Amino acid sequence: MSLPVRVLVAKPGLDGHDRGAKLVARTLRDAGFEVIYTGIRQRPEAIASVALQEDVQIVGLSILSGAHVALTQKTADALRAAGADDVRLVVGGTIPKRDVPRLEAAGAAAVYPTGTPLEELVESMRALSATEGGRSARG
Amino acid sequence: MGDTVRSESGIPLAASYGPEDVPGLQSIPRPGEFPFTRGNFPDGYRGRTWTIRQYSGFGTPEESNERYRYLLAQGGTGLSVALDLPTQCGYDSDHPDVEEEVGRVGVALDTLADAEILFDDIPLDAISTSFTINGTAAILLAFYVAVGEKQGVERSKLRGTIQNDILKEYVSRGTWIWPPRPSLRLIADTIEFCAQEVPRFNAISVAGAHFRDAGANAAQEMAFTLMDGITYCDEVMARGRMTIDEFAPQVSFFFYTHGDFFEEIAKYRAGRRRWAHIVRERYGAKDDRSCMFRVGCVAGGASLYAPQAQNNIVRVAYEALASVLGGVQSMFTAAWDEPFALPSEDSATLALRTQQVLAYETGVARVADPLGGSYYVEALTDEMEARVAEIMDDLERRGGMVKAVEEGHLQRLISEEAFRVQQAIASGERAIVGVNQFETDEDPPEVEGYEMDEKGRIRQLERLAEVKRSRSAADVGATLAALGKAAAQDDVNLMPLLVDCAKAYCTVGEMVDVLKDEWGEFQQPAVF
Numbered sequence: 001m002s003l004p005v006r007v008l009v010a011k012p013g014l015d016g017h018d019r020g021a022k023l024v025a026r027t028l029r030d031a032g033f034e035v036i037y038t039g040i041r042q043r044p045e046a047i048a049s050v051a052l053q054e055d056v057q058i059v060g061l062s063i064l065s066g067a068h069v070a071l072t073q074k075t076a077d078a079l080r081a082a083g084a085d086d087v088r089l090v091v092g093g094t095i096p097k098r099d100v101p102r103l104e105a106a107g108a109a110a111v112y113p114t115g116t117p118l119e120e121l122v123e124s125m126r127a128l129s130a131t132e133g134g135r136s137a138r139g
Numbered sequence: 140m141g142d143t144v145r146s147e148s149g150i151p152l153a154a155s156y157g158p159e160d161v162p163g164l165q166s167i168p169r170p171g172e173f174p175f176t177r178g179n180f181p182d183g184y185r186g187r188t189w190t191i192r193q194y195s196g197f198g199t200p201e202e203s204n205e206r207y208r209y210l211l212a213q214g215g216t217g218l219s220v221a222l223d224l225p226t227q228c229g230y231d232s233d234h235p236d237v238e239e240e241v242g243r244v245g246v247a248l249d250t251l252a253d254a255e256i257l258f259d260d261i262p263l264d265a266i267s268t269s270f271t272i273n274g275t276a277a278i279l280l281a282f283y284v285a286v287g288e289k290q291g292v293e294r295s296k297l298r299g300t301i302q303n304d305i306l307k308e309y310v311s312r313g314t315w316i317w318p319p320r321p322s323l324r325l326i327a328d329t330i331e332f333c334a335q336e337v338p339r340f341n342a343i344s345v346a347g348a349h350f351r352d353a354g355a356n357a358a359q360e361m362a363f364t365l366m367d368g369i370t371y372c373d374e375v376m377a378r379g380r381m382t383i384d385e386f387a388p389q390v391s392f393f394f395y396t397h398g399d400f401f402e403e404i405a406k407y408r409a410g411r412r413r414w415a416h417i418v419r420e421r422y423g424a425k426d427d428r429s430c431m432f433r434v435g436c437v438a439g440g441a442s443l444y445a446p447q448a449q450n451n452i453v454r455v456a457y458e459a460l461a462s463v464l465g466g467v468q469s470m471f472t473a474a475w476d477e478p479f480a481l482p483s484e485d486s487a488t489l490a491l492r493t494q495q496v497l498a499y500e501t502g503v504a505r506v507a508d509p510l511g512g513s514y515y516v517e518a519l520t521d522e523m524e525a526r527v528a529e530i531m532d533d534l535e536r537r538g539g540m541v542k543a544v545e546e547g548h549l550q551r552l553i554s555e556e557a558f559r560v561q562q563a564i565a566s567g568e569r570a571i572v573g574v575n576q577f578e579t580d581e582d583p584p585e586v587e588g589y590e591m592d593e594k595g596r597i598r599q600l601e602r603l604a605e606v607k608r609s610r611s612a613a614d615v616g617a618t619l620a621a622l623g624k625a626a627a628q629d630d631v632n633l634m635p636l637l638v639d640c641a642k643a644y645c646t647v648g649e650m651v652d653v654l655k656d657e658w659g660e661f662q663q664p665a666v667f
Contacts, residue, residue: 009667014224014240016313019353019441022554022667023561039665040313041228043236065224066481070239096479097583114478115445115583118565 004034005129006056010047011040012075015065020092020114024060024121031122044071048078051087057129063093069102076107088128092116147399147569148356150522156514164517170507174415176408176520178466179431183507184498190469191494192217192269192435197481199595200256203246207261209484213491217267217299219471220257221245222279227314229275229651232599241596244481245271249603250644254282255289263287267298269344269435269469274316276303277329278650281637284337288642300341300391300435303329306367307346309544309661311353311553316651319541321626321658325633327374332634334386341391343371344435350549351395352441354557357406358523362530363540363549364392365413370540372422383422387429394434396458396465397442401519403458404510407434407465409524436462439473447573448584451475456493463503464510470494479586547664554667606644614643619653626657 009025011018018040029035036054038047051059059079063071072091079087091103092112100111109128112121144152158164168174171181180186193215195206207218222245225237231249232241241247248254258268263286272279280301287297305322308315315322326343333342347355347364355363368390375386392410396403415430424430438458443451452475459472472490474482482490498504510516534543543549563569570576618640625631640650 014228014230014237014314015244016308016311017352018313019311019557023557025667026554026558027561035667037665037667039663041663065240066243067239074239094479096586098585113445113583118561 004032005058005126006034006036006054007058007060007125008036008038008047008051008054008056009060009062010038010042010050010075011062012042012044012047012071013063013065013067014041015063015067016040017064018062020064021062024062024092024118027118027122028125031126033125044074044078045082047075048082048084051079052082052084056087058088058090058125060125061089061091061093063091063095066094068093068095069099069106072103072108073106090125090128092121146357146402146519147397148358148402148526150358150402150519150526156518158514160518161514161521164512164514167511167517170511173419173427173430174412175431176412177508177511179411179433179468181507183466184463184504185507188498188504189463189467190217190267190435191215191491191498192219192469192471193487193491194219194221194271194437194471195487197221197245198242198247198592199599200246200248200253201598202595204257204259204261207257210491211261211266213488214495215491217269217469218261219269220271222270222272223247224314226647227272227274229316229647231603231646231648232596233603234648238596241599247599248279248282249599249646249648250606251282251285251641252602252606252644253599254286258286258290262292263290264292264296267300269300269302271302273302273305273308273312274314274322275647275651276301277325277634277637278641278647280329280332280337280340280342281634281641284638285641294337295339297337298339300344301329302346302393303343304346304367304371306370306540306544307349307363309663310350310363310549312349315661315663317654317658318661319544321654323371323374323541324629325654326371327378328632328634330371330375330386330389331378331381331632333389334381336634338389340389341433342386342389344391344393345371346393348393348395348437348440350553351397354441354553354555354560356556357397357399357402358526359530359552359556360394361406361410361413361523362527362534364394365410365417365527366531366534366540368392368414369417369421372418376422383418383424384426384429387418387422387424388431391433391435391468394436395440395442396436396438396462396467397440398454398458400457400461401516402523403461404465404516405519405523407462407467408516408520409527410434411466412520413524413527434467435469435471436467437471437473438462439471439477443473443475443478444571444574445478445583447579447581448478449475450573451478452489452493455490456497459494459497460501460503463497466508476584476586479583483586545664547666550664550666603646607646610644615645615649618643619645619649622650623653623657626654
């Protein structure tokens with residue numbers, strides 16, 4: 001039996017709409033992930049520091065305010081600065097199609113725009129945690 | 140749930156209804172009569188149709204001003220101002236943590252100078268303005284009063300609404316600043332100030348909409364909202380300076396209308412009746428107008444879906460119809476492309492036309508409460524009211540709303556319901572066309588959306604810097620110091636001091652920080 005995958009669900013920036021974040025957190029927990037939820041209005045540096053402390057393999061950002069590109073970039077930078085480059089970053093929320101490549105360029109390993117079926121999201125995150133770059137060998 | 144057919148909020152439904160299901164059918168008071176189940180006015184919408192009020196605002200004050208003038212020229216009858224998140228959370232545009240949010244989901248207002256531009260050439264004595272603002276509502280009210288003064292409009296002629304409902308922010312919308320207790324005090328200050336100085340302005344719009352969008356069902360939405368209304372009224376009444384009749388007419392409410400057609404109609408009718416009884420029985424109102432439940436609503440929100448997104452046009456139209464049959468006083472219809480981005484001008488105009496067709500072509504507004512006396516609608520109204528009362532009683536027994544919020548109890552109830560609905564959609568128990576029924580394989584549409592213009596942000600920062608250079612540092616220091624001093628005392632109304640700060644061109648962030656020094660910040664319980 002492998003250890004459960006640890007995920008941090010996080011809300012960066014000032015956007016307070018967290019129905020999606022909580023649904024995803026709960027769905028992942030029911031699917032066997034270990035889930036930590038930050039609450040809303042978190043600074044990217046704070047998210048990186050929790051990710052490190054909690055030793056998570058994946059950080060999932062939920063952003064509905066339109067500021068997803070800048071906030072993803074800032075969180076990716078903060079993770080790198082904290083020495084957590086091996087943590088995979090994924091992003092969901094109100095995201096127009098044209099922004100998906102921009103988010104990937106900013107460091108997102110996967111993007112889940114509004115309307116992504118939850119089972120698809122769970123499968124995608126399972127696959128991510130199994131690939132190199134995930135923290136497979138934590139102590 | 141077996142084979143029982145239920146409404147979205149779980150009310151079991153018979154196959155048909157008859158007179159035996161509606162005790163007192165013959166004696167239901169007419170529209171305009173207490174307890175206003177059938178509407179606030181004897182002539183329904185004949186005297187005044189509902190206010191068509193489209194939520195709008197983005198970028199800089201200049202851009203928003205242009206959009207408002209366009210909407211008014213298209214026949215809009217009121218403005219609804221969307222503020223950006225830094226303004227809502229009390230940060231200035233030049234705060235280092237918020238640069239990517241400036242002007243994004245609404246307009247950035249840092250000082251009175253921005254508010255002057257926002258309302259340039261818009262006569263404040265001729266229109267009404269609704270502000271979706273909560274944490275910083277008192278500050279925005281101060282700006283509005285000050286702009287009115289500059290335009291030469293007396294306070295008594297200003298019409299509009301500030302949302303000013305902080306309790307639901309802690310639970311579901313998230314633009315809190317200070318902890319609940321001092322926030323309630325500031326809200327009571329605005330209610331007093333409006334009653335005395337700005338009598339045609341609604342000091343608060345108690346909003347269930349955000350509970351709903353976060354996952355609450357229709358009965359919970361109404362119950363939580365009425366409980367919040369009680370909490371605010373209790374706060375004002377506890378001061379002993381005003382009677383309920385002096386301020387209740389300036390308390391309004393705000394909801395989402397979602398897809399279960401008859402349940403939504405019943406929700407509004409039940410809410411009107413429950414509130415009327417609360418105001419009369421709990422607070423001893425003598426004037427029936429105090430007991431009226433004034434309601435604005437949004438059609439759209441979480442009832443809209445991304446797949447086959449143009450279906451949202453149809454959903455919004457039905458929701459708008461339910462809202463009117465439910466007797467709302469104002470309405471915002473959402474645009475079909477909102478699951479993807481801020482609406483384009485085309486989709487926003489179509490949403491506006493949806494209401495105009497309803498108001499001027501369909502004839503549904505010709506007669507007050509056309510569904511009154513329907514066995515089904517009356518029985519559903521009774522059942523909805525009973526469920527609302529039950530949820531409210533439970534919250535009262537647990538020690539009231541502030542406690543429920545601080546403990547995360549309300550947050551948990553809402554997440555539970557959101558999860559239940561998600562599962563019902565996943566299993567197909569709740570049908571959503573294009574999502575779990577009649578699906579098609581199609582790419583999401585290319586939406587125009589709104590791309591924040593970096594130049595706009597820079598102009599905003601330059602104006603803020605210019606205001607800071609040109610204002611009187613002595614006035615800023617003096618008005619902020621007076622505000623801080625008054626905040627430390629419980630019995631001083633802060634509104635006149637905030638108006639002084641606004642007129643001295645203090646920034647939103649400066650005023651917020653002075654109050655943070657006195658009151659601290661809210662600590663959220665992160666439950667899911």
